[in-house]
Amino acid sequence: MITPCFTCCQTEESLIISIYCPSVRAADVEIHVDETLVSVHINPYFLRLNFSYPLLEDDSSSAQYDPSSGYLTVTLTKENKGQVFDDLDLLAKLLAPRPSVAHPTIEVISESTKQEDEPTAEEYLATKTNALSLEHEREEILAAAKNDWQLPQEVPEPQLSTSLQKYYGFLDIHSGYFRHVAHTENEVNELGPDAETCTRAERRRRRVQHEDKKWDEEHYMADFADDEYIRDLLTWRHPHAQRVDDFQYSEEENATILRLPRKEYLPSSTQTHNLYLALLTLLFSYAYESRTNQLDPTPESAWTISTLVPAFSALDPPDSPAASIADPLKFSWGELAGTFVTSYRRSLAFPLYRSFILAEACRRDVAQFLSGGKRMIVRCLLEMKKILDHHEVYYIYSKVWLDDFCVWVQAHASDDVLVNLGKQVAELQVSKGSIGWRLEALEAATQGLEGRESDSDDDDEDSDDSA
Structure with missing residues (x-):
């Protein structure tokens, strides 16, 4: 059909x-x-x-x-x-399946409607089991009282995995896309042929290791010293960062939305929380690529987008453990800073222009995208998708991440959460020290070298005048 x-x-x-x-x-x-x-x-x-x-x-x-x-x-x-x-106007939301009923409805019968008959065998057994359970809890409480209320704890046994296959992508529902990666020219993949079997911890370890390996102090110092072109990039204003009152998708955008998969997503509260964090890394990558090319994609645009998103290059999206999440739809300053530190590091280690102030401008762009709500965010994701879909290798990242994200944002993301998140991102402060690469020391050294060069030039001019 x-x-x-x-x-x-x-x-x-x-x-x-x-x-x-x-x-x-x-x-x-x-x-x-x-x-x-x-x-x-x-x-x-x-x-x-x-x-x-x-x-x-x-x-x-x-x-x-x-x-x-x-x-x-x-x-x-x-x-x-x-x-x-x-x-x-949100076609993906209209096309989304009707939500499933997660829990059955249970009718509670009041005590007054029960007859005073003798208990059945099942009821007698349930009563005895409940009594044993209460007695066990009473023994645990008495033991804890004798031990200064410190309950006994045990290290949980690791779960046995019978398969080396690991899942990745949106809500970890994808696999198999990197099975033959050794035979493709995928310069973005940082996991190599192990992409299908790497654990989440191993993915993160390899990502950080690769970022440290690619970090180039001389490249950063050169861009810091000669930043005229970067200053020009900072003055450019992204058209999607401006509020649009009468928002409408174009015919091309609607046609793309109609081709998106129709799935029912049932994420847990923790997964929903982490999806919003992953969305920040996608938008940062888009902001960097569109700002440096001013919405005129180049043959390198697909590589830039894929490289800057840790969930693409290392299959390592940001995640917060359930124990640290007080409210699934609220975000701490620490986890937001940690999410952007990863994006900053990648923007300083891989692409052509490596500047901290450029990364700051991209973060502010992300805040503006979020303030436009899910309609504007989907437009940004569709533009990313268009770039990746036309690449013969990196289209897989559109399949395992962007397709589902476009549907989820339209159908399930909350405008209120996105706008509040945008306010937090706008006020966020990412310190240079959190990057871990001595940025302030390198900048000071660069300024010192520039000062000595100017002094040398002045001395030469003075000597010429005296002659």
């Missing part, structure tokens, strides 16, 4: 879906409405949309096909007249 191009709009009483399906028979249209779920089938097209509020298929509803334009217009009645349907 083909997913057709479509748009949605609304009136006070109705929701209108315009579907482009040329060269079809209007008599074959099948429309089914199940509260918030609307299905439209007209061979070879099939469209299933999940709205936020219920709709009705009544006498006021209609479906009209215009063979000259190829558009099928479906008008459905709102169950609650005057109700405003939000996010009708």
Whole structure:
């Protein structure tokens, strides 16, 4: 089945879906409405949309096909007249499957409805088991009281893994993309042929080791001394960093969104927290590439984007352990700083322009992207995806990360969380000392060398004047 191009709009009483399906028979249209779920089938097209509020298929509803334009217009009645349907422009959210019911509904019967009969064998056994459990807890409490309330702790046994295969990508749902990486020209991959079997700890160790190996003090000092071009880059203002009141996706963007996978994501609270952190590294990479090329991609753009994202090059996204997360939708200054330190390090170790002030400008760009909400962020991700999709090797990073991220941001990310996160990123301070490469000492040494060179030039001029 083909997913057709479509748009949605609304009136006070109705929701209108315009579907482009040329060269079809209007008599074959099948429309089914199940509260918030609307299905439209007209061979070879099939469209299933999940709205936020219920709709009705009544006498006021209609479906009209215009063979000259190829558009099928479906008008459905709102169950609650005057109700405003939000996010009708977020196609990925409308196409996302209806959320599954995570937990069954349990009816609790009050004690007053129970009959005073003799307990059954099952009830008798349950009572005895509960009594044993309470007695065991009482013994543990008494033992802890005798030991200054220090409960006994044991080191947990490591879980046995029967496979060397490790998963990676969005929510760790992908594998197999790097099975034949030795036969491709993937200059970004820092794990080599071990990409499919490296543990998370080993990925991080190799990433940090590779960053330290690629760090070049002379390159940094040269860019610090001769920063005229970098200063010009700092004055450029990213068009996506400006607030857009009447935001609309282009036809090309909507076509790309329609080709995205339709999946149901059920992340835990910890995974959701870490997805927002990973999103920061994606946006930083995009900010660096677009700022240094001013939205005019080059043949090196795919390499730059992939290199600067640790989740791409080393399959190592930022993550915070569940024990350290007080609120899944709130972020500490420490973990935000740690996330950006990794991005800063990569921007200072790999690409052409290696400047701390340039990295700071990219962080501020990220804050502006976040303030635009999920619509602006998806636009940034789609532009990254377009660059990677046209590369014969690095397209895999679009498959294992960007496709799912585009869907998740539209369908599940919270605008309030993104805006608040943007405010935190704007106020964040990343110290040069946290990078770990003596940046301040190198800058001071560079300034000292420049001072001595100017003094030498002055001495030569004085000697020429005296002659």
